Amino acid sequence: MQDALPDGGMVRKLWIGEADLYREHLLRLDADSRRTRFGGTVSDATIASHTATAGLGTVIHGFFVNGTLRGAAELRRIGKAFAPEAEAAFSVEQPWQSRGVGSVLLERTLLAARNRGIKSLQMICIADNRRMQQLARKFDADLSFDFGSVVGEVDPPRSTPLSLMREFVADGHGIATAILDVQSRLFKPV
Numbered sequence: 001m002q003d004a005l006p007d008g009g010m011v012r013k014l015w016i017g018e019a020d021l022y023r024e025h026l027l028r029l030d031a032d033s034r035r036t037r038f039g040g041t042v043s044d045a046t047i048a049s050h051t052a053t054a055g056l057g058t059v060i061h062g063f064f065v066n067g068t069l070r071g072a073a074e075l076r077r078i079g080k081a082f083a084p085e086a087e088a089a090f091s092v093e094q095p096w097q098s099r100g101v102g103s104v105l106l107e108r109t110l111l112a113a114r115n116r117g118i119k120s121l122q123m124i125c126i127a128d129n130r131r132m133q134q135l136a137r138k139f140d141a142d143l144s145f146d147f148g149s150v151v152g153e154v155d156p157p158r159s160t161p162l163s164l165m166r167e168f169v170a171d172g173h174g175i176a177t178a179i180l181d182v183q184s185r186l187f188k189p190v
């Protein structure tokens with residue numbers, strides 16, 4: 001699954017142990033993006049504790065440019081480890097917004113939700129967030145989204161061998177590029 005992304009960026013899943021990258025990305029968001037991402041004003045400490053709790057029930061897709069995380073989509077189960085409900089949240093740093101990154105992240109998140117048997121996906125979206133609403137509309141075959149409320153309900157279709165294969169192929173590409181990312185960071189002069 002190859003997508004055209006700005007600045008030669010790539011999307012891959014974050015590994016366990018990359019919570020620091022996620023925290024640093026969220027802390028870099030400008031004030032308005034931080035507010036819309038969390039549905040209100042949150043402190044740096046709240047962001048730190050939020051990222052520290054991303055565990056096995058969480059899948060985070062990251063958008064990387066030159067090894068730096070510039071966008072993320074978090075899929076987090078609500079309740080028990082195999083609960084069929086999850087919530088999704090998206091963040092793209094301001095210079096990379098409106099360039100198609102959110103669309104790719106939402107597509108990957110819906111595929112991951114589908115393959116994990118998630119039946120209901122909630123999205124925190126404040127009512128004046130036109131861009132997120134426009135983004136959700138692009139996937140309205142998979143989404144039912146109530147723009148009047150703060151929570152959008154998504155009903156991803158069930159997984160199929162093809163949908164599992166699509167995620168597997170996307171991960172294979174992501175892992176290869178992730179290894180290159182680590183190498184480029186190792187060889188980058190400090």
Ligand SMILES: CC(C)(COP(=O)(O)OP(=O)(O)OC[C@H]1O[C@@H](n2cnc3c(N)ncnc32)[C@H](O)[C@@H]1OP(=O)(O)O)[C@@H](O)C(=O)NCCC(=O)NCCS
Nearest residue numbers: 033036037089090091092097098099100101102103131134
């Ligand atoms: C919402 C967000 C994730 C969208 O990601 P993005 O990379 O900017 O989105 P895309 O470039 O893929 O654009 C999505 C759609 O919004 C439209 N759009 C872009 N800018 C817009 C704007 N200012 N107003 C309305 N629609 C806009 C695009 O045209 C596109 O639709 P199209 O492909 O049909 O033309 C990103 O802007 C962001 O992180 N915002 C701050 C945090 C946030 O609001 N998170 C969502 C709550 S969980």
